[in-house]
Amino acid sequence: MKYQELLKQHRLKATPQRMAIIELMYNAGHITIEELYQSIVKKFASISLATLYKNIHSMMDVSLIREVKVPGYKTKYEIEKSEHAHVMCTSCGELKDISLNPSSLLENRQFDLAGYKADDVAIVISGICPNCQKK
Amino acid sequence: MKYQELLKQHRLKATPQRMAIIELMYNAGHITIEELYQSIVKKFASISLATLYKNIHSMMDVSLIREVKVPGYKTKYEIEKSEHAHVMCTSCGELKDISLNPSSLLENRQFDLAGYKADDVAIVISGICPNCQKK
DNA sequence: GCAAATCTTAAAATTACTTTCAAAACTTTA
DNA sequence: TAAAGTTTTGAAAGTAATTTTAAGATTTGC
Numbered sequence: 001m002k003y004q005e006l007l008k009q010h011r012l013k014a015t016p017q018r019m020a021i022i023e024l025m026y027n028a029g030h031i032t033i034e035e036l037y038q039s040i041v042k043k044f045a046s047i048s049l050a051t052l053y054k055n056i057h058s059m060m061d062v063s064l065i066r067e068v069k070v071p072g073y074k075t076k077y078e079i080e081k082s083e084h085a086h087v088m089c090t091s092c093g094e095l096k097d098i099s100l101n102p103s104s105l106l107e108n109r110q111f112d113l114a115g116y117k118a119d120d121v122a123i124v125i126s127g128i129c130p131n132c133q134k135k
Numbered sequence: 136m137k138y139q140e141l142l143k144q145h146r147l148k149a150t151p152q153r154m155a156i157i158e159l160m161y162n163a164g165h166i167t168i169e170e171l172y173q174s175i176v177k178k179f180a181s182i183s184l185a186t187l188y189k190n191i192h193s194m195m196d197v198s199l200i201r202e203v204k205v206p207g208y209k210t211k212y213e214i215e216k217s218e219h220a221h222v223m224c225t226s227c228g229e230l231k232d233i234s235l236n237p238s239s240l241l242e243n244r245q246f247d248l249a250g251y252k253a254d255d256v257a258i259v260i261s262g263i264c265p266n267c268q269k270k
Numbered sequence: 271g272c273a274a275a276t277c278t279t280a281a282a283a284t285t286a287c288t289t290t291c292a293a294a295a296c297t298t299t300a
Numbered sequence: 301t302a303a304a305g306t307t308t309t310g311a312a313a314g315t316a317a318t319t320t321t322a323a324g325a326t327t328t329g330c
Contacts, residue, residue: 117263
């Protein structure tokens with residue numbers, strides 16, 4: 001199981017609960033705490049929401065996962081991967097990655113960042129997905 | 136008071152509570168519900184959080200104000216103004232507008248938006264503000 | 271295998287947000 | 301300008317989201 005490795009690299013203990021979280025998150029792409037809980041409870045009947053929240057935070061602290069806050073919706077979480085942006089459908093709520101590299105977008109322009117030293121760029125584009133456009 | 140006009144233009148009644156909300160939001164730039172409540176209660180001792188939430192939502196519905204969700208922090212609200220992006224200091228929490236126009240940024244490049252029809256682009260850059268850099 | 275460090279869980283607590291409902295404040299309408 | 305209708309306010313109760321606590325269980329490095 002590669003997830004075990006992933007956790008160890010980040011100096012976190014590889015508990016079964018954590019591996020399940022990562023697996024679910026990996027398969028879902030983006031997932032809310034609630035969805036995560038619904039799925040994981042099938043495997044670990046006694047898992048507690050506190051465990052989910054705590055693990056989500058430990059993994060965020062070591063940049064293994066990332067929080068995606070979208071206007072008007074619940075926060076979702078994803079495995080950290082190469083930089084990308086998000087499109088969110090305001091009709092059905094689908095969240096999708098797009099391969100727009102946020103920091104390269106800024107690089108070739110000299111924006112006035114008001115003196116800030118930028119570490120991270122989060123881009124969420126809201127719109128209507130192809131499916132909902134048809135309706 | 137111009138705030139009265141602003142509300143009427145959006146077909147909302149210009150109640151004193153709403154005008155106070157707008158005024159505070161305008162002066163603060165970006166404000167959380169909690170901060171808003173702390174300030175407004177000084178003027179309207181009996182105002183309820185429910186009123187704040189309700190008014191925030193009415194004003195969002197008519198695009199008078201806008202929700203800004205920032206990774207790791209509480210949701211803030213701002214008066215809708217011309218398009219812009221945000222920088223947020225991960226050290227002190229300060230949120231600042233920068234004059235980067237999100238949609239023009241996308242216009243002159245043909246991004247693959249996975250078939251989405253884009254309505255809105257939210258950009259939040261996280262980093263360290265000039266003040267915190269000194270420390 | 272053992273000890274140290276870390277993790278899991280239930281339960282309670284806290285914080286965030288929403289709904290309900292009656293009274294008050296406004297707007298119509300005639 | 302009074303009655304009728306509509307909207308808003310705010311208290312209270314309700315739901316949802318997140319954190320804390322403390323005790324027992326697991327993982328890891330040696």
